[in-house]
Amino acid sequence: MTRPVQLSESTVTQASLWWITWRNFRRHRLALASLILLIVLGLMAVFADQIAPFNPNDINTQAPGVARGMPEPPSALHLFGTDNYNRDVFSRALYGMRVSLSVGFLAMLISISLGILIGIVAGYSGGLLDNVLMRIVDIFLSLPSFILFLALNAILEASIWNLILILGFFSWMDVSRMVRAEILALKERDFVIASMSVGASPRRIILAHLLPNALAPIIVAATLVVPSAILSESALSYIGLGVPPPDASLGNMLEDAKDWMLLAWWMWLVPGVLISVVVLAFNFVGDGLRDAFDPTLTRR
Amino acid sequence: MPPEKTTLLEIKDLQMYFPIRRGLLKRTVGYVRAVDGVSFEVYQGETLGLVGESGCGKTTLGRSIVRAYRPTAGQILYYGDTNGNGHGVDFAALSQRQMRAYRDDLQMIFQDPYSSLNPRMTVLDIVGEPLYIHNRAKGNALKAEVSDLLKRVGLRPEYMNRYPNAFSGGQRQRIGIARALALRPKLIICDEPVSALDVSVQAQVVNLLQDLQQEFGLTYLFIAHDLSVVQHISNRVAVMYLGRVAEIADSFALYRQPLHPYTEALLSAVPSTNPDISRERIILSGDVPNPASPPTGCAFHPRCRYAQAICKEKRPEWHARPDGHGAACHFADSLSLQGVH
Numbered sequence: 001m002t003r004p005v006q007l008s009e010s011t012v013t014q015a016s017l018w019w020i021t022w023r024n025f026r027r028h029r030l031a032l033a034s035l036i037l038l039i040v041l042g043l044m045a046v047f048a049d050q051i052a053p054f055n056p057n058d059i060n061t062q063a064p065g066v067a068r069g070m071p072e073p074p075s076a077l078h079l080f081g082t083d084n085y086n087r088d089v090f091s092r093a094l095y096g097m098r099v100s101l102s103v104g105f106l107a108m109l110i111s112i113s114l115g116i117l118i119g120i121v122a123g124y125s126g127g128l129l130d131n132v133l134m135r136i137v138d139i140f141l142s143l144p145s146f147i148l149f150l151a152l153n154a155i156l157e158a159s160i161w162n163l164i165l166i167l168g169f170f171s172w173m174d175v176s177r178m179v180r181a182e183i184l185a186l187k188e189r190d191f192v193i194a195s196m197s198v199g200a201s202p203r204r205i206i207l208a209h210l211l212p213n214a215l216a217p218i219i220v221a222a223t224l225v226v227p228s229a230i231l232s233e234s235a236l237s238y239i240g241l242g243v244p245p246p247d248a249s250l251g252n253m254l255e256d257a258k259d260w261m262l263l264a265w266w267m268w269l270v271p272g273v274l275i276s277v278v279v280l281a282f283n284f285v286g287d288g289l290r291d292a293f294d295p296t297l298t299r300r
Numbered sequence: 301m302p303p304e305k306t307t308l309l310e311i312k313d314l315q316m317y318f319p320i321r322r323g324l325l326k327r328t329v330g331y332v333r334a335v336d337g338v339s340f341e342v343y344q345g346e347t348l349g350l351v352g353e354s355g356c357g358k359t360t361l362g363r364s365i366v367r368a369y370r371p372t373a374g375q376i377l378y379y380g381d382t383n384g385n386g387h388g389v390d391f392a393a394l395s396q397r398q399m400r401a402y403r404d405d406l407q408m409i410f411q412d413p414y415s416s417l418n419p420r421m422t423v424l425d426i427v428g429e430p431l432y433i434h435n436r437a438k439g440n441a442l443k444a445e446v447s448d449l450l451k452r453v454g455l456r457p458e459y460m461n462r463y464p465n466a467f468s469g470g471q472r473q474r475i476g477i478a479r480a481l482a483l484r485p486k487l488i489i490c491d492e493p494v495s496a497l498d499v500s501v502q503a504q505v506v507n508l509l510q511d512l513q514q515e516f517g518l519t520y521l522f523i524a525h526d527l528s529v530v531q532h533i534s535n536r537v538a539v540m541y542l543g544r545v546a547e548i549a550d551s552f553a554l555y556r557q558p559l560h561p562y563t564e565a566l567l568s569a570v571p572s573t574n575p576d577i578s579r580e581r582i583i584l585s586g587d588v589p590n591p592a593s594p595p596t597g598c599a600f601h602p603r604c605r606y607a608q609a610i611c612k613e614k615r616p617e618w619h620a621r622p623d624g625h626g627a628a629c630h631f632a633d634s635l636s637l638q639g640v641h
Contacts (some may be wrong), residue, residue: 190410193363197366198407200433209418
């Protein structure tokens with residue numbers, strides 16, 4: 001009935017949808033620049049061990065400034081100066097960035113996984129379960145999350161892992177709402193009915209049909225969860241409840257700097273600028289992705 | 301039409317109600333009666349046209365048959381099962397798991413060629429999905445089978461690694477047809493397969509469907525809102541109005557001499573190919589009534605120009621003639637309605 005067809009050479013392939021998205025994204029200059037910047041900063045954070053000229057937690061008691069308890073201004077030796085314990089600000093910034101980016105990414109992974117899971121269960125099952133899950137979302141959204149962070153941080157042992165868990169568990173709600181809305185709309189599409197009518201399992205319908213088509217908004221949401229987690233981490237560290245000292249994070253570097261605002265501008269400028277730049281870059285990338293995924297903007 | 305008629309599918313008093321929920325607690329405040337007591341038979345090898353206005357429940361009926369919905373009441377009896385004991389299998393009573401055994405006999409072609417193909421899957425994955433799910437083929441065998449299917453619907457197999465967005469509406473509809481053929485079904489529900497296409501492409505797709513019917517001995521339930529397309533392809537035609545069947549007849553008889561005033565009104569909208577014959581154009585006033593609160597008596601009476609007092613009070617009985625022509629109208633036997641010649 002059938003004969004094998006020679007496909008190897010004659011098969012016509014086509015730019016995949018990811019390639020089209022990338023093409024659209026490239027056109028968004030600011031987003032592309034932001035992405036490159038984030039990759040560079042990310043690599044610097046990953047290779048902090050190799051790049052950092054000093055151990056970030058080393059206190060040099062022999063340094064001239066420390067005797068007076070004074071930070072040293074930027075010099076050839078200390079590119080961004082030192083803090084009041086004579087720790088190298090450049091090295092601390094690298095390690096702080098590693099901590100902040102890790103916290104942002106891991107919290108995002110928790111938040112997105114929870115959001116996708118709850119959104120899919122609610123949207124796909126519908127009915128009572130959907131109702132109950134969405135009311136839970138409402139409750140979580142109505143909690144004053146920052147005050148809750150404070151309370152939980154006070155109860156739990158101060159550690160990076162607890163911080164990541166807390167940030168992740170309190171930022172999945174918007175994602176789950178969005179995923180649920182996507183699933184509800186996709187579930188009624190004909191290709192899903194077609195798949196159901198050939199007897200596809202719910203697992204296959206979710207994994208092959210629903211999730212891939214909901215991926216674009218999920219990715220956009222993910223890029224926007226990272227900066228908000230970084231900001232929360234910084235804020236918590238600033239008030240002394242985030243990453244415990246002596247380890248550096250961009251937030252607790254700011255906290256160290258708060259007594260030296262006028263005397264040592266380099267102590268707050270470096271972490272402050274890094275936080276702003278990273279958060280802004282993530283938001284630009286998110287915007288760029290949103291436009292790139294939007295099929296109505298597709299140009300040939 | 302073959303001389304002896306074997307029933308392949310029998311719909312018995314099928315109802316599909318959708319609950320209307322209101323308020324925080326989602327209490328059911330009423331039902332949309334999308335399909336409200338439909339009965340008809342589909343014979344082996346024929347094409348049964350199913351026509352009606354938007355919102356009359358024809359799509360819901362089609363989707364209920366493939367069990368995309370769980371019908372509220374009634375039976376969907378399928379006689380195509382070779383192991384059957386002659387009584388037929390009631391799809392309406394099966395669980396999704398039990399239904400799986402009959403999925404390969406029953407397929408669907410959709411109206412919207414843009415919504416019916418997953419934009420994130422290649423043509424190979426789309427057409428091959430039924431084969432993959434039913435473990436019919438894998439790897440190179442799957443590719444060979446898909447390329448064979450694509451050739452049969454008039455597409456070049458070289459394009460199987462492309463995504464649906466590379467194809468035109470007519471080509472996409474052919475992909476949908478290839479997918480429906482993959483499991484060699486006996487019955488295909490065609491849900492307005494050409495309504496979204498250009499007229500020139502419509503003819504190609506209709507001809508393709510007819511060729512495939514010959515080749516594979518398919519039975520079609522052909523849903524449409526356009527009587528002229530249905531006339532071309534159908535052996536028999538059922539007219540639906542507001543979740544019920546208004547009239548069923550052999551295609552020729554229905555067009556020649558309709559028994560239901562609603563059919564007459566639909567026929568008057570079919571353009572005539574002969575400019576010398578001028579027919580009276582019957583314009584129905586108003587819209588299709590809300591299926592959540594259908595009119596009393598005959599659902600068509602507010603728009604019917606022959607309506608009498610009884611139409612408002614009593615739901616019409618089914619008037620069947622010996623030749624299989626039947627209509628749900630109190631005056632089916634007395635009215636002389638205008639058809640198309």
